[in-house]
Amino acid sequence: MERPVRRQALIDDRLEAAVTNVEPPALRDRVSDTALVGGKRVRPMVTVLSCELVGGTPADALDFAVGIELVHTASLVVDDIIDRSPIRRDSPSAWSAFGHDAAIVTSDGLLGEAFALFSADPTAMRTVTAAMVELGEGEAMELVATPSTEAEYMTLARRKTGALFRAAAALGAIAADADPETVDALGEYAERVGVAFQIRDDVLDAVADPETLGKPTGRDASLDRPSLLQVTDLSPDAANERAREQVDLAIDALERVEPVDRDARAYLLELAEFVVEREQ
Ligand code: FPP
Ligand code: MG
Numbered sequence: 592m593e594r595p596v597r598r599q600a601l602i603d604d605r606l607e608a609a610v611t612n613v614e615p616p617a618l619r620d621r622v623s624d625t626a627l628v629g630g631k632r633v634r635p636m637v638t639v640l641s642c643e644l645v646g647g648t649p650a651d652a653l654d655f656a657v658g659i660e661l662v663h664t665a666s667l668v669v670d671d672i673i674d675r676s677p678i679r680r681d682s683p684s685a686w687s688a689f690g691h692d693a694a695i696v697t698s699d700g701l702l703g704e705a706f707a708l709f710s711a712d713p714t715a716m717r718t719v720t721a722a723m724v725e726l727g728e729g730e731a732m733e734l735v736a737t738p739s740t741e742a743e744y745m746t747l748a749r750r751k752t753g754a755l756f757r758a759a760a761a762l763g764a765i766a767a768d769a770d771p772e773t774v775d776a777l778g779e780y781a782e783r784v785g786v787a788f789q790i791r792d793d794v795l796d797a798v799a800d801p802e803t804l805g806k807p808t809g810r811d812a813s814l815d816r817p818s819l820l821q822v823t824d825l826s827p828d829a830a831n832e833r834a835r836e837q838v839d840l841a842i843d844a845l846e847r848v849e850p851v852d853r854d855a856r857a858y859l860l861e862l863a864e865f866v867v868e869r870e871q
Pocket of ligand 1 (some may be wrong): 664666667668670674676698702723726727730741751752792796
């Protein structure tokens with residue numbers, strides 16, 4: 592996807608500001624290294640574009656956008672410990688760079704900074720809390736209540752990835768004071784994009800080149816993780832088709848929103864396409 596460069600720079604600047612005042616310096620360095628290295632910034636972009644779509648400005652959404660990215664990064668730090676993944680975003684993962692104890696504190700630090708960005712707005716707090724409940728449920732499903740059917744897999748993908756995407760879009764709409772129907776339609780758009788993102792993640796784990804991907808591949812098979820390809824006997828092409836179906840439904844949900852900013856709408860459509868076509 593061609594990046595909306597101006598929004599990207601705004602997100603990066605606010606992200607940097609959010610992690611540079613952490614105390615003490617040892618925690619600050621680890622929190623900022625982890626938050627600032629690499630990353631596609633898909634979720635904060637969804638927040639900013641959703642806000643603009645319904646009449647807000649990027650500035651209105653930046654705190655929530657950065658908060659969602661920090662929650663996401665915190666979850667990856669824990670995920671990499673559980674999965675023993677040494678590389679994340681083309682760099683050593685937090686635990687392999689700092690050790691397990693410091694990585695756990697870094698994840699907590701990231702979450703603390705995230706909640707500081709939501710805490711003034713009760714609706715935002717409710718939205719992000721609901722997503723985090725699902726994130727935890729999704730991780731538990733992945734590890735101990737493993738899906739055995741495609742339908743159960745879809746619940747897992749919705750919880751572990753769709754829910755945070757839903758929150759990302761909902762928070763953008765909330766920042767623009769949108770009505771509840773609009774918040775819900777944008778939430779559905781993003782949740783389905785998130786599920787498609789997770790399915791593509793599963794396919795890339797099976798077929799991608801680790802150099803291009805920026806993280807090791809073959810992990811789902813070697814750790815016996817319930818990816819779509821592990822749970823079902825779908826081929827990678829058939830799994831991509833499932834992702835495509837979710838993106839089509841995401842676009843249907845987006846159609847329910849009256850766009851104030853057509854440029855933002857075009858980028859949200861492009862972002863949905865990027866998710867299924869991405870190679871990294
Ligand atoms: C990556 O999935 C991981 C997630 C989408 C969610 C992980 C959630 C937790 C660890 C729960 C705890 C949450 C917090 C906020 C501390 P993946 O392993 O399929 O993807 P990968 O290939 O990028 O590792
Ligand atoms: Mg993982």
